[in-house]
Structure formats: C-alpha cells, structure tokens
Amino acid sequence: KQEVTQIPAALSVPEGENLVLNCSFTDSAIYNLQWFRQDPGKGLTSLLLIQSSQREQTSGRLNASLDKSSGRSTLYIAASQPGDSATYLCAVDNTDKLIFGTGTRLQVFP
C-alpha cells in the first residue's frame, strides 16, 4: 500500500530564505508526482508535475526533483516571500488516483 510522508509538518522562516520541503513514498512504481499549493479553506493549485521518466521540473522560483529509486521528492523554493505562505502538498499518481501526504504548512514572515 502506497504511503506518502511529508517533512517537516510546519515551517516558519523569515523572508528571503531558500527552503527545502521533503516528500517520501513507499512504492517506487509511480506514474507521476505532483506538487500542489493550498491556501486556507481553498482548493489545490498545481505547482509542478514530474512524470516518472523525469528527474526534475522548474517553474520560476520553484524546483522539484524526483528520485524514484529512493522514493523521494524535494520541492525547493528560492528567495521565499510572504506570499508563499500556504500548505504544500505532495501527491503520487498510482495510475488511477492521487495519494497525498499530509502537507507542509509554510509561513514566511517579513
């Protein structure tokens, strides 16, 4: 049974710091891995999709890597801003559904 774990559960940092959010999964036979952002009480916004044949994806200040053999993905946020404050969710695609971690709640203060 696929299980997804995210570390840390919460993070509070001053503006400008570079951040690393971690995601691990127990079954390496995944189709895709997707990172989402969720603001309080809102839906999910897709940040990055890494297909199983890829090792990383970049979008602006965000970079996500995928190592299937070790069951790990990392989301790197450069030069964090207060507007980055949200919960970040990692989800692995097991071909017919997404399995989510419980998220990392990020607060960036000025």
Place this chain on the structure above:
Amino acid sequence: ETGVTQSPTHLIKTRGQQVTLRCSSQSGHNTVSWYQQALGQGPQFIFQYYREEENGRGNFPPRFSGLQFPNYSSELNVNALELDDSALYLCASSSQGIEGYTFGSGTRLTVV
C-alpha cells in the same frame, strides 16, 4: 480554457440528509475524480469516473456514489449524512492523468 468549477461553495446539512455536489471538468479533460479532505489532513481519494463509468474507488462506503455525464461533468452524492462527512470535497479533472490533475476550489460541507 476554463478550469474546474464546483458548486455549491458551502453547504450545511443535517445528519441523515442527502447531498449532491457538482463539478464541471476542465475543457479537454475526460476523467473526473473526487476527494475528501478533513481538516488538517491530505485529500483522500473517493472515486474516479472515465467515460461515464466508475474507474476506481477508495475506501468509502456505498452511500458515496457518483455520476459522470456525456460532457464529462460529474456529481457526487452522499446519502444518510454523518457528522464525520463534514469536510472539504474536491473535484479534479485530467486526461487520464497524463498531464496531471487540475482541481476545483472545493465544496465545504458541514453536517450538523
């Protein structure tokens, strides 16, 4: 290109009642999935629909049921509501997951 839209945004129901939530998929997407997100938790997979047929189901009882229509929109029905059904219900559409999933803003259901 329109995104995924869900209605209503908020809903309050009494225990034992029935509820229907609605979702319009993103243009070009043929697969719709539903997720339940309890407070402080990650979303949990309820079921997925492809070509109007259920194409996968999570660990939810039969009182959770759904439909997909020819235009790929979808409904989630929950019968005999329980207090624990209070959650954010998220709809996601995809092209069979090939380019990832697009989520709607969710429906906040409160059962009292």
